[in-house]
Structures are given as C-alpha cells and as structure tokens.
Amino acid sequence: MNVRDLGTPALVIDADALEHNLVTMAAARPGTSLRPHVKAHKSTSLAAAQAAHGHPSFTCATPREVVGLAAAGLGHDLLLANEVLDPRRLAMLAAAQEHASITVAVDSPETVDAAAAAGLRQALIDVNIGLPRCGCRPREAGHIADLARTRGMTVRGVMGYEGHLMVVPDHAEQEAKVRDAVDRLLAAHADVGGEVISAGGTGTYHLHDRVTEVQAGSYALMDSHYAQLGRPFQQACFVVGTVISANPRFAVADVGLKAMGMDHGNPSIAEFDGSGADVWFLSDEHITFVPHVGVASVGERVWVVPAHIDPTMAMHDVAWLVRGHEVIDRWPIDLRGW
C-alpha cells in the first residue's frame, strides 16, 4: 500500500526518521537512564520499539496509559508521573500490579492517602522544581515520603519536571537554569532517599548528569516546536492531507484542527509539490495554505508537520508507518483517553 491509498487526514510515521531518533537517544541515554514518556505517542507499538532499543521502563501521564502498557506486556517498570485521586482508576492500577511494576507520583497527604488506600505499593515524591504545576515544595518532600512509608508504600525516590526550561534559546542560560532546578530536586532527594531521581525531557535530556533517568517523549516523533532547538532528532510524524479545493490564490486540504494540536500555534508544511507552502489558517476540518510555487491541484497530497506532537497523536486512532511513500505497518494509537 502507498500513502496515496490512505484516507485522509492520515497520521503517518516515517520509519527511518523514527529509527534514527530511537538510535540517537539510546546512544545518549541507554537503558534505564531513559524512561520514555508514552504521552507523546500513546501507542503500545511505538513503546515496544523503544523497549527494543533498550529502554524497559516507561513514563505515563494517565492511568489508561499505565494499564494499556501493562496489558501489552510492557509493564517491567511503569511510572505514572501524575497525581490521581479517582478510586476507580486507582483500583485499576492496583489490579494491574499483578503483572506489572507500577509506581505513582504523589505530592500531598491527599494523593498519598488515595494511592495507599487503593493498594498501590510504590511511589515517587513529585517535587516542584520551577514549573507552576504539580509537585510539592522541595522542603516538604521528606514529610510526604514519611507519610507514604507510614501507609506501607515503598518510596523509590523523587521526580520533577522542568517543563519551563525545555525551550531556552541560549544554551548557557538553559544549562544554568537546569542546574538550579536539579539542585532543588537533589535537596528533596536528600530528605526522601530511594534509588530514583527522575526529571527532564526532550529539550534538556543532554543536560542531566545528576539524575538517574530522563522522562523524554517527544524525541521519538518530534514536532516543529522542538525542532527549533536543533537537537539531533528528525521530524518523524506528519498528518497527510488531500487538496480538496484549489484556486490561484490558495489551496484547501482536509487536515483541520480536529486532526492537529493547536496549542503551539499553526502547523507547518513539510513539502508540497516538490517545493513548500505557507499555512494561512486552520478550521475544524480544513487547512488553507499558499504554495510557494504555482497553483495546487485538487487531489494532490500535502504533508503537514504538527506544532505539538502530544495532542496531535491523541486525536487519531491509528498511525501508518511508512518508508518513503510505502506503507509498511499500521500502529493503533491505543492509549488514548484517561
């Protein structure tokens, strides 16, 4: 099958670019020094490829991701790097402990109580290291760890996410700020103990020599937001559309904002008719764009690059693995939802 035979919009993964990215990261952070974040792709097939490149542990953002990876036989060491209070889904996680090692993030007495009451056995203390999101203050971490141990949980260590530092144009500034963030995490770890110090992402994976593991996810497929960093990863994911309407001023393809995460702004166009094109705007089911050269023809294909890979993956139920324009596999996006 050829990309031309796919119904559009079609989520397409370039197998060679993906392989390049997996090999590159596995060389930089081999084995358990990378805990790939599956929220960036939500596919057990892609997670299996990461495992095949030597990474047996995974990071998840939702209970659904944890349970799905466990059911797929990828449950060697799963971290839910997020707080959950819902007893029903915590019970699902506890049940999955039968055939998977599951560790949950906690950052408050309430989240410790919920996890312990559900029968979850392992925790990391989630520490705020600068991003205004989840995580306790570093000086509270020891107390939260004590609460968890009192409730019978094993506290494996600490995690933090310096999400506000993923895209800092000046390298020296980024390095200094990441150092400060890790200082906070290590201060918390001194009070918490445990063998795990987990942090980082695709924007900072190369700066982490004082943590035990990095939680990068976007590196596998990439997007135009992370591409601006100049890291050694290639764009591996595209949403392919069909031109359904065209005139001398602009063209319209069937890749709309229901097929493309828009929180990082408009996507871009990788190639169009051997040249390029500028994106004008997106509607629910349409992208209006202006080819750099000539006039588009109805029926032509356009390859669109997401500005943010994570929400884009969550909008599709299948990804097509391609080599050139040949379709070589079909990967379900089977970890969607919560």
Place this chain on the structure above:
Amino acid sequence: MNVRDLGTPALVIDADALEHNLVTMAAARPGTSLRPHVKAHKSTSLAAAQAAHGHPSFTCATPREVVGLAAAGLGHDLLLANEVLDPRRLAMLAAAQEHASITVAVDSPETVDAAAAAGLRQALIDVNIGLPRCGCRPREAGHIADLARTRGMTVRGVMGYEGHLMVVPDHAEQEAKVRDAVDRLLAAHADVGGEVISAGGTGTYHLHDRVTEVQAGSYALMDSHYAQLGRPFQQACFVVGTVISANPRFAVADVGLKAMGMDHGNPSIAEFDGSGADVWFLSDEHITFVPHVGVASVGERVWVVPAHIDPTMAMHDVAWLVRGHEVIDRWPIDLRGW
C-alpha cells in the same frame, strides 16, 4: 449518580441549558429553516434531541458523521457540507443512500467527478462567499452545476459559509457584510437553480431572511468564543476536572489540552468553590489556575468552559447529561473521526 462520581476529565452537558438553547433556536428558525451542524457535537443522541425539536435535516463535515447519522435513523436529509475525493468513503456514502437522503457539496470538476463516479445522486454547489476556504467563485457555480447534471446528479441548490463574519462586534457592520455575502450566494443560485440556499451559523443565524436554511451548530452547547456575541444561548457544555495539586499560589486540575480545544485560546472557569478563578495555562493533562478567593483543596471539582466547542467534543468519547449535579444520561460521542 452525581457529577462527583465521574472520573475526570468529564465532558458534562447541562440538560436545562441545552433545552433552553434548542427551544430558543427552534423558535427563531423552526423545522427545515435550520439544518443543525453535527460537527459541533458529534453525537447522534444530541442530533436526536435536535430532531425532536423539529429539525429533520442535518449538516455534516465528514463522511463518518453522515454514515453515523444514517445508521442512527436520522437520515431524512443529510448534507455533507464539505468536499470529499476518497473513493472508499464516497462508496460508503453511496451505500448509505439505501436508507438515507444524502447530498454532497461540490465546488470543482474533480469533486463532481468523484461524487458522480461513486454513485452519489444529489449535490449542492459550494460557493465561496468571502471565507478563504472551499467553494467555487459565484460565477463558476452554474458551470459546476451543469457538470453535475451532465453526470446524472440532481443539483438541489447552493451553499456558502460566511465563517469570517461569525464574530463581528458591530451589529450594523455584521449585517451589511452578511448581506454582501448572501448577494454572492444568490447570484450563484440564479445560475444554479434548485430549492436549497444554505448558509450561516450561530453567529449569523438571525440575519438570514434570504436563505432557505441555516447551518448553525455551536448554539446547542456554546463556548466562550461565541458567548461574547450576546446571542440568547446559554453555556451548556463543561469539562469537569479534579484539583490534584494545590498551594497558596495556584491550583492544578486534570483538565489539560488533550481534553480541550485550544485553537481559540485558553478555556475559562465557570465556577470554582462558589467564586471564580483565572486560568494561567494548560499542559497536556493539566490546567493551572488561580482561585479568586482563598486556596483550593485537593479533591475539589472545577467546571471549565471550552473556548471552542467543536474540537473539544472530538476529544471525548462520552458526554454526561446532568441536571444540576445529578447525572441523568450518558451520550456517546459516536461521530468522531473521518
């Protein structure tokens, strides 16, 4: 069941606000003078409620929406207000003609050819009336209609969408611009013929006395973008989240940008703890916000108002119909995808 018992993020529809909106629109545009656009909710349950309010015809943006409505017994008069070239999905539409009346938009010789070749029997000529998206130029419409008739199709009339005029703050300016847009559509209709002149949306439904039907969709559930217009519709859709982390400076709930369309910017917070709250930012699975009064508690619920209803609906697989905080029904979002 109470809203408190729902796993979060939970898509919630206020039954009374929805009923108010359906009644209000049915009074303004009764029967077939409204062709509700299902892309705004993607639910056959909600479409059935619109049909119960007297609207037997529907507008769709995707083949999946058409086929799903037909299978649900709502196929009295379905318009696919979008161009499709994919032979496989056109064949699905043609097969659905067995138990539904299906009309497709065409705007070029290529889209006429594709529809006719698949065996589709009815078309509207899609006319560009100012929005740079699909639609032929008004003076080309007669030619496209002739092509369709030559291919054996029944041409039922014309459609256009003045999407660029949905939100114009000055009422007189909006009215004048809509008049110009409808002038173009009527010029095309003079060349095309047929009994259907279809246009409009929630932002302009009250200005259309020269078309036979309006394609509004957002009026049923609304969003903060359309709310600024001051039309007589109430906010009926919310994404309910749980506070999973809180401190004196801010709170974090589990309603992220994978649960919320972001192309119209950040959502807002309808109510929080009897007061309000300001949204700071969203991540994949989190909303960081600042309560107007006091400090949030872990476990509290927050009701978030989408800035754009259409992509928000497409991110969820179920909506919970509620009256106050009591859950009274479960509506599958069963028309997702393409």
